[in-house]
Amino acid sequence: MKTETFKILSEFIKKRSGIVIVEEKIYLLESRLDKVCGDHNLANLDELALKIKTSPLSAIASDVIEAMTTNETYFYRDSTPFVDFEKKILPELIELKGTRKAINVLSAACSSGQEPYTLSMIFEENKTLLQGWRTDITAFDLSNDILDIAKEGVYTQFEVQRGLPVNLLVKYFDQNNKGWRVKDEVKKHVTFKQQNLLEPLNFIQKFDVVFLRNVLIYFDVETKTKILSEIRKKLVPEGYLFLGSSETIIGITDEFKAVEGMRGIYKAK
Amino acid sequence: MKKCLVVDDSKVIRMVASKIVTELGFDAIEAVDGVEAYNSCQDSMPDVILLDWNMPNKNGLEFLRDLRNMPNGGNPIVIFVTTENGVDHIQKALEAGANEYIMKPFDADLIRMKFEQTGIL
Ligand SMILES: C[S@@+](CC[C@H](N)C(=O)[O-])C[C@H]1O[C@@H](n2cnc3c(N)ncnc32)[C@H](O)[C@@H]1O
Numbered sequence: 095m096k097t098e099t100f101k102i103l104s105e106f107i108k109k110r111s112g113i114v115i116v117e118e119k120i121y122l123l124e125s126r127l128d129k130v131c132g133d134h135n136l137a138n139l140d141e142l143a144l145k146i147k148t149s150p151l152s153a154i155a156s157d158v159i160e161a162m163t164t165n166e167t168y169f170y171r172d173s174t175p176f177v178d179f180e181k182k183i184l185p186e187l188i189e190l191k192g193t194r195k196a197i198n199v200l201s202a203a204c205s206s207g208q209e210p211y212t213l214s215m216i217f218e219e220n221k222t223l224l225q226g227w228r229t230d231i232t233a234f235d236l237s238n239d240i241l242d243i244a245k246e247g248v249y250t251q252f253e254v255q256r257g258l259p260v261n262l263l264v265k266y267f268d269q270n271n272k273g274w275r276v277k278d279e280v281k282k283h284v285t286f287k288q289q290n291l292l293e294p295l296n297f298i299q300k301f302d303v304v305f306l307r308n309v310l311i312y313f314d315v316e317t318k319t320k321i322l323s324e325i326r327k328k329l330v331p332e333g334y335l336f337l338g339s340s341e342t343i344i345g346i347t348d349e350f351k352a353v354e355g356m357r358g359i360y361k362a363k
Numbered sequence: 364m365k366k367c368l369v370v371d372d373s374k375v376i377r378m379v380a381s382k383i384v385t386e387l388g389f390d391a392i393e394a395v396d397g398v399e400a401y402n403s404c405q406d407s408m409p410d411v412i413l414l415d416w417n418m419p420n421k422n423g424l425e426f427l428r429d430l431r432n433m434p435n436g437g438n439p440i441v442i443f444v445t446t447e448n449g450v451d452h453i454q455k456a457l458e459a460g461a462n463e464y465i466m467k468p469f470d471a472d473l474i475r476m477k478f479e480q481t482g483i484l
Contacts, residue, residue, distance in 0.1 A: 259463070
């Protein structure tokens with residue numbers, strides 16, 4: 095790959111998605127973009143870069159972004175954050191918001207939907223406590239392709255086995271010839287939208303809790319700071335922020351503080 | 364050391380599963396069918412059981428029903444590991460007292476996850 099090619103592609107990807115590809119990760123460009131080249135009858139990445147340079151808004155350009163995003167996710171990912179949400183934060187919210195009886199949760203960079211559907215199952219599991227409440231989950235991602243999968247809500251055996259306890263599988267999924275489909279009672283809490291984290295967050299409502307897990311890792315510090323500041327604006331005062339298990343706010347922002355005893359969970363200052 | 368009983372009529376599966384649970388820090392014991400598994404439990408009750416469904420002599424479901432009627436037979440965590448992937452089978456397993464259910468194929472990651480979920484790890 096020409097040096098110029100690496101420069102064009104990595105700058106384009108950073109600009110459009112925030113994702114930083116360092117030179118040591120050049121193999122990622124090769125392994126992931128090979129298929130895009132093939133799909134568009136381009137001989138190699140040098141030709142692809144040339145196309146991107148001349149028409150950055152083409153279909154090829156968005157295929158590049160789709161190919162470079164990592165969509166890996168699963169139900170109840172890392173389990174503890176969801177246990178903390180159910181056992182500690184939800185009871186607190188129910189107590190705090192008893193007059194308005196509405197809880198708004200945001201699942202940012204939701205990928206194929208496992209995260210918002212996990213939250214939704216938690217709401218369903220607590221529906222006697224939440225009788226008469228509105229529990230809304232707004233979920234967004236950059237990628238339209240992955241959002242289509244999320245909206246359909248059909249998962250393979252492999253996907254439902256990772257993280258999801260079997261009693262919840264039989265309770266909240268229907269089995270059909272394509273796999274396991276999330277039941278409507280779980281879907282009804284979730285609204286999916288396309289949104290780029292690099293752009294101003296286009297939501298009227300404020301959220302009590304934001305899940306922003308396993309996406310900041312792809313960005314540089316400056317981008318992380320900007321995103322967290324945007325998220326902060328969309329949180330209610332003292333609202334909660336959940337980050338991934340390898341992510342932190344240290345050295346990135348002082349708009350949040352760590353919640354004692356709950357790893358990866360922060361409170362808006 | 365916690366004990367894990369691996370019940371499967373396939374030698375290869377028993378070997379693979381035993382290796383995985385050993386690496387997770389368990390003492391692995393093996394049984395080739397439900398009858399052998401039952402005898403093994405009478406001898407000494409394990410902490411967790413990885414259980415195949417289709418086996419000669421006594422199948423996994425029959426064994427599980429018998430196990431849950433044994434003294435202390437309610438104690439072990441039972442995880443089915445089977446090619447039976449229909450929701451009706453899963454329901455039956457849960458009704459008989461299974462704690463978790465793994466649809467083959469499986470790998471070390473999945474076993475670890477289910478062990479964590481059931482609190483055995
Ligand atoms: C590894 S997944 C994380 C999914 C889920 N939050 C979890 O923790 O399992 C990362 C997701 O971030 C999305 N993403 C990447 N850059 C983005 C951006 N600039 N705006 C919104 N989503 C983005 C990707 O499309 C991908 O679905």
